[in-house]
Amino acid sequence: MRIVVAVGGNSLIRAGQRGTMAEQWKNVLSTAVAISDLVRAGHRILVTHGNGPQVGNLLLMAENAKDFLPELRLDYWGANTQGGIGYLLQSSVTNELHRRDIDGRVITLATMVAVNLEDPAFSNPTKPVGPFFSEEDAQRYARDRDWCVAEDSGRGWRRRVPSPRPVDIVEIGAIRDLLERGYVVVGVGGGGIPVVRRADGTYHGIEAVIDKDLASALAARLLDAEMMALSTDVSHAVLHYGRTEQRDIGQVTAAEMARYLSEGHFPPGSMGPKVEAALEFLKNGGKRVVITDPAHLAAAVDDPRVGTSITP
Ligand code: ADP
Ligand code: MG
Numbered sequence: 133m134r135i136v137v138a139v140g141g142n143s144l145i146r147a148g149q150r151g152t153m154a155e156q157w158k159n160v161l162s163t164a165v166a167i168s169d170l171v172r173a174g175h176r177i178l179v180t181h182g183n184g185p186q187v188g189n190l191l192l193m194a195e196n197a198k199d200f201l202p203e204l205r206l207d208y209w210g211a212n213t214q215g216g217i218g219y220l221l222q223s224s225v226t227n228e229l230h231r232r233d234i235d236g237r238v239i240t241l242a243t244m245v246a247v248n249l250e251d252p253a254f255s256n257p258t259k260p261v262g263p264f265f266s267e268e269d270a271q272r273y274a275r276d277r278d279w280c281v282a283e284d285s286g287r288g289w290r291r292r293v294p295s296p297r298p299v300d301i302v303e304i305g306a307i308r309d310l311l312e313r314g315y316v317v318v319g320v321g322g323g324g325i326p327v328v329r330r331a332d333g334t335y336h337g338i339e340a341v342i343d344k345d346l347a348s349a350l351a352a353r354l355l356d357a358e359m360m361a362l363s364t365d366v367s368h369a370v371l372h373y374g375r376t377e378q379r380d381i382g383q384v385t386a387a388e389m390a391r392y393l394s395e396g397h398f399p400p401g402s403m404g405p406k407v408e409a410a411l412e413f414l415k416n417g418g419k420r421v422v423i424t425d426p427a428h429l430a431a432a433v434d435d436p437r438v439g440t441s442i443t444p
Pocket of ligand 2: 182401402
């Protein structure tokens with residue numbers, strides 16, 4: 133099968149961790165083991181990943197170096213995380229395959245994802261990125277850097293950027309060719325580097341972020357993948373999240389999942405985009421979506437009784 137495995141940025145730098153090298157190498161290992169299991173079973177794998185904590189750290193570094201270094205842009209920092217996280221995944225999957233004597237090649241691809249400037253997200257930037265500021269600093273950056281800023285749930289002021297929907301993946305042909313040749317491809321990192329296509333056919337980066345779950349669903353559709361596996365830090369999507377009546381969702385249809393979504397079980401910014409991405413992929417010909425953690429990932433691809441398994 134062709135499978136898109138979407139790895140959560142939060143499973144690489146976990147809540148409460150500082151993101152040291154030791155922590156990141158350790159965190160990526162369980163994902164590398166799962167991917168190697170899938171390669172051994174003969175599947176063709178595109179690994180996508182989030183980059184929330186990682187790009188946040190780069191923006192914090194940039195802020196602290198602003199007296200010495202030029203100001204760079206969010207599309208560039210996003211591209212940096214594709215390289216850094218790509219390296220962690222590429223290296224650990226390569227080593228895990230080698231350890232098991234499995235013949236396999238792994239490659240990371242800087243990936244641009246086209247968005248539409250007419251997307252309503254551009255007139256209403258909603259996605260907080262980077263460090264917290266005092267109100268005074270935030271208002272100054274709003275003037276000097278033309279930023280959109282807003283107060284973030286009582287914690288301080290932050291920059292906000294648009295989160296437009298992904299419409300095309302510029303390198304999708306290259307990804308398809310590499311999968312066909314047997315490469316494990318790490319791509320579409322952080323939802324892709326957001327670009328717009330001009331009338332003359334050229335692409336230009338813009339300051340926005342694309343949801344990695346939606347970009348992964350687009351990749352899965354464009355590749356005619358059979359499955360999408362959303363790897364996160366919980367073994368199941370659940371009903372009544374965080375309440376005493378919480379219960380795991382096992383095997384479920386897209387229609388049931390759509391009802392749970394409309395009933396408010398999956399908040400925006402965490403489980404919501406995963407479920408939306410799953411429904412979108414299944415509506416467009418996908419056969420099955422699993423939502424689970426790295427420890428259950430390979431088993432969940434084999435067996436619909438493991439993790440949350442959604443079918444059309
Ligand atoms: P990722 O980096 O994998 O995209 P997210 O933080 O965006 O991770 O989403 C996963 C998180 O969603 C879980 O850690 C959990 O805290 C939260 N969550 C919210 N609602 C639910 C739900 N209904 N079922 C399971 N997890 C949920
Ligand atoms: Mg997420």
